[in-house]
Amino acid sequence: MRLIDLALPVPLAQVFTYAVPDELADAAVPGVRAVCPFGSRKVVGVVLGARPEGTAPPPNVRAILAVLEGASLPEELLGFVRDLASYYLAPLGEAVRLALPPVDKTTTRALEEPTLFDDAKGISSRKVQWVKAAAASSEAEPKLGAQANAILAHLRALGEAPLARLNETWKNARAATKRLAELGLVEVTERDAPDDPYFAELVAKDVPPELTAHQAEATRAIIAALEAGQAKTFLLHGVTGSGKTEAYLRAIFAARACGKGAIVLVPEIALTPQLVSRYRARFGDEVAVLHSGLTPKERFVMWRRLREGAVDVAIGARSALFAPVAKLGLVIVDEEH
Numbered sequence: 001m002r003l004i005d006l007a008l009p010v011p012l013a014q015v016f017t018y019a020v021p022d023e024l025a026d027a028a029v030p031g032v033r034a035v036c037p038f039g040s041r042k043v044v045g046v047v048l049g050a051r052p053e054g055t056a057p058p059p060n061v062r063a064i065l066a067v068l069e070g071a072s073l074p075e076e077l078l079g080f081v082r083d084l085a086s087y088y089l090a091p092l093g094e095a096v097r098l099a100l101p102p103v104d105k106t107t108t109r110a111l112e113e114p115t116l117f118d119d120a121k122g123i124s125s126r127k128v129q130w131v132k133a134a135a136a137s138s139e140a141e142p143k144l145g146a147q148a149n150a151i152l153a154h155l156r157a158l159g160e161a162p163l164a165r166l167n168e169t170w171k172n173a174r175a176a177t178k179r180l181a182e183l184g185l186v187e188v189t190e191r192d193a194p195d196d197p198y199f200a201e202l203v204a205k206d207v208p209p210e211l212t213a214h215q216a217e218a219t220r221a222i223i224a225a226l227e228a229g230q231a232k233t234f235l236l237h238g239v240t241g242s243g244k245t246e247a248y249l250r251a252i253f254a255a256r257a258c259g260k261g262a263i264v265l266v267p268e269i270a271l272t273p274q275l276v277s278r279y280r281a282r283f284g285d286e287v288a289v290l291h292s293g294l295t296p297k298e299r300f301v302m303w304r305r306l307r308e309g310a311v312d313v314a315i316g317a318r319s320a321l322f323a324p325v326a327k328l329g330l331v332i333v334d335e336e337h
Contacts, residue, residue: 001019001061002020002028002050003018003019003020003051003055003057003061004018004028004034004047004048004050004064005047005050006045006046006047006048007045007046007092007093007095008043008045008093009043009045009093009094009097010043010091010093011091011094013089015092016036016038016045017061018036018061018062018064019057019061019062019063019064020063021063021064024064027067028047028064030047030048030049030078031046031047031074031077031078032067032072033045033046033047033068033070033072033100034047034065034068035064035065035066035067037062037065042065044068045093046078048092071101071303071304071307073096073324074324074326076328077099077322077324078096078099081095082095098319098322099322101299101300101307128164128190128191129162129188129189129191130161130162130163130188130190130191130285131155131160131163131166131180131186132155132159132187132188133156133185133186134184141183141185142183144179144180145176147170147172147173148176148180150170151166151173152185154169155186157205158204158205159205159284160285163188191305191310203277203281204281205284208249208282211243211246212243214238214242215243215246215247215250218234218247219254221234222234222247222251223251223254226251226254226255226258226260235336245278245334248332248334249278249279249282251330252264252313252330253282255330256312256313258329259327260312260327260329260330261312261313261314261325261326261327261330262312262313262314262325262328262329262330262331262332263313263314263315263316263321263323263325263332264314264315264332264334265316265317265320265331265332265333265334266316266334267317268317276315279313285311286310286311286312286313287311287313287314287315288302288303288306288311288313288315288323289302289314289315289316290302290314290315290316290320290323303323303324306325307324307326309326312326312327313325
């Protein structure tokens with residue numbers, strides 16, 4: 001009999017051991033959510049790992065009922081949550097709850113009742129089409145109509161835009177975009193729609209400014225540590241307006257160039273549209289914003305975009321520390337005092 005340990009969302013300082021049916025053995029890996037019986041009800045727990053082979057099962061051990069697809073915790077985030085629970089003497093299930101997204105429809109259907117993780121009803125995200133200008137080619141471009149030319153120039157200046165937004169400006173944008181895609185001049189992709197008001201307006205790409213001597217010195221040190229894969233801490237000290245944010249942006253760019261993601265922690269008061277716009281101007285919509293004003297649906301969309309690797313930069317207040325950023329390589333604590 002294969003046995004696994006689960007973290008359940010209950011205020012008890014212990015993990016719970018369950019048996020795994022043969023048909024679920026391959027799917028019950030660390031980080032995934034599993035539906036299991038708990039007393040007279042069903043709850044969703046997170047698989048922590050398998051017990052060593054030959055371990056004697058506890059008396060009256062029960063089996064998990066299902067393994068849920070969709071939201072799962074990356075292995076490194078699961079390890080972080082376990083360390084956090086141990087350090088703060090907190091119930092592991094309660095700590096795991098912090099790292100999970102709101103309940104999705106898959107979970108609601110599996111439980112057929114409210115889950116202990118969240119009382120919200122099941123949610124799902126809506127999809128939108130985004131259009132991005134393809135890399136410029138040395139070959140002569142085919143002759144285009146005035147509207148297609150205008151859309152292509154707009155995308156090359158902006159980088160990318162939602163198809164629906166293009167259609168608000170140009171009446172036949174969908175047909176023109178389809179033609180541009182057939183010619184290989186643009187790429188059309190489907191993404192989760194961020195309903196967060198911070199993403200309501202398009203933001204033009206900015207041009208990185210020339211660094212000051214102090215900015216360049218700080219940036220070089222941070223980038224050197226990133227490229228060397230060193231675990232290192234830096235303190236940037238400077239008055240308001242001295243250019244710390246530009247150093248952050250350069251560091252994030254360097255982390256991404258190394259294939260690593262970043263988390264930017266800011267005070268609640270500083271999480272303003274102007275701040276988010278600054279990051280979007282540099283990285284486009286490849287950022288996720290996490291804050292207390294998000295609805296469960298908005299939180300779920302942001303969480304899933306991070307978990308699936310669609311974005312690799314998370315900006316938020318304290319809870320953003322639990323964002324499932326893939327290959328996390330940089331944590332920025334702005335206004336750390």
